[in-house]
Amino acid sequence: MAHTIRIQAEPFDVAAETANLTAERADIGAIVAFTGLCRDEGGRLVALELEHYPGMAEAEIDRITEQAEKRWPLLGLTVIHRFGRISPGEEIVLVLAASAHRTAAFEAASFMMDYLKTQAPFWKREHLKDGTVGAWVEAKEADDRAMERWA
């Protein structure tokens, strides 16, 4: 199955990525797109800074993608994860899951996000409105539980 994995500092274009996935194909009946955005947390943040582990980030997302391909009859999968400084309103992550029918696409996209949040080596740090660098974002137990439901 065709899949695209990119780790990049630059923004991405959901429409262009979707067009890449469907180009010259007539078998895809469903695409579920998830875009994760940077929030300002009630006006508290001016940016999130994302640190990642180069090399492992790609390898781990590749392994997560392989698991999704084994579980669902996917016809395409795109994962783009940004790093560096990201302002509120900007996108952080994109998952596009393509299948013949919607259920596989919905479930695979959800699975990919639950695994990305807890297994892909990225760490967020807050940059605050007063100009100071805030805390590293703490991992949420709810995210671990969301991942465990796929076990």
Place this chain on the structure above:
Amino acid sequence: MKLVYFAWVRERVGKTDEDVEVPEGIGTVADLVRWLKGRGEEYEYAFENEGIVRAAIDHVHVKPGASIAGAREIAFFPPMTGG
């Protein structure tokens, strides 16, 4: 072997990476953490709660009991918060 650190583990240790000669008898990730904690207070601080810090060997997640034999690069980092 090469050790690499990320996020607040990196900040507490005070370096992004280092090459270390691990003494004989250090067989697992948990052994390595115990040995590192004896090297200085910055490591003591980084690994003060051993249950929190995660590890990867050659880009693959591992548990504390994993063998470090043959490892080229071992990474230590906090629970991940991407996505």
